[in-house]
Amino acid sequence: MGKKTPQINSSSTADIAFLLLCYFLMTTTMDQQLGIERQMPQIPTAEKQKNQKARKRNLLIVRINHKDRVFVQKGEEVFKEVSNNLGELRTMVYDFFLNGSPGYKNSAVLPERKPVEIPGFAKYNGGNTFYNVSSGIISLQYNSVTSYERFIAVQNELVAGVNDVRKKFSEDYFKKDYADLNKAELDIIKAAVPQNISESEPFKAN
């Protein structure tokens, strides 16, 4: 007859687990990484740079100066200050990119539209795979001493404006909310309503 192995008292496992639990509770970081995504352009060759001239009506210039004041220039108009009301940028971007789309006014001083073939779009557009895409470009210019906070605040309004256009597009063609779109529909919307925001090199502070 072998000796009986003594039983290990297991009442303290709960305490040990509690301690571990407390440790992981304290160290865990549940933060999500959030932000504004951007695709930068390649550095253009000298030859390409020469041909890069946008027509005035297709350009919306947003400029943040060295004192974080914000100005907008639409086409041939003069610069207008919107520092105290950045929300105005949002509606301006909305009007800018919607110009000339079906059922919307077509102003001669706002961007023109060009038909672009979008794969997979035909079934939402009555068999027509072409869509008139706005040629508009937003040029975001800033000074080297502009604060990052202001830069992001302006970017946020610009993206919000583009997203408003996308929301409208989504309701018009897909008959659903922009947030509920699947991958294929998102690809279509990205081609039809491009986020043409170009960030130039900063102006040097004097």
Added chain:
Amino acid sequence: MSKFRKGDKKEAPGISSGSLSDIVFMLLFFFMVTTQMRESESKVSVSLPKATEITKLERKDLTSFVLIGKPVMALQDQLGKTDRIQLNGELVPIEDLGNQIVNERKALAEKDKPQYRVAIKADHQTKMDMVAQVKWQLRLVTALKIMYQTTRQAD
């Protein structure tokens, strides 16, 4: 024999604590699985700007984080108060950033390379000059996908 017995001292049944450890273990596993240890210590202090039109960063494993900001208090004696750039726990001079990013990208599998992204975590007080320099270095090595990291602004 009355239905309502008063003054009758009956002991409340004790709650069985046998399953307590099981519950605690389950919680423990949950936190062990979801926890993410901070991989590197920050040498610069960053408080992110706020924004509303934000997207979630996907594939964190394919992302390099570039921090821009003033050195943390403890290091300000050595490093001064000018903005510095940090990549993976080490301060990097701006000229070296491109090379380091290339090395980071090299380490990835071939099929993942197009999804490589650089997240810029800049302090909200940073001047755009620094951010623009970082962007230029990234463009030089064609790391063109970037994300300006922000926090969510409450509406």
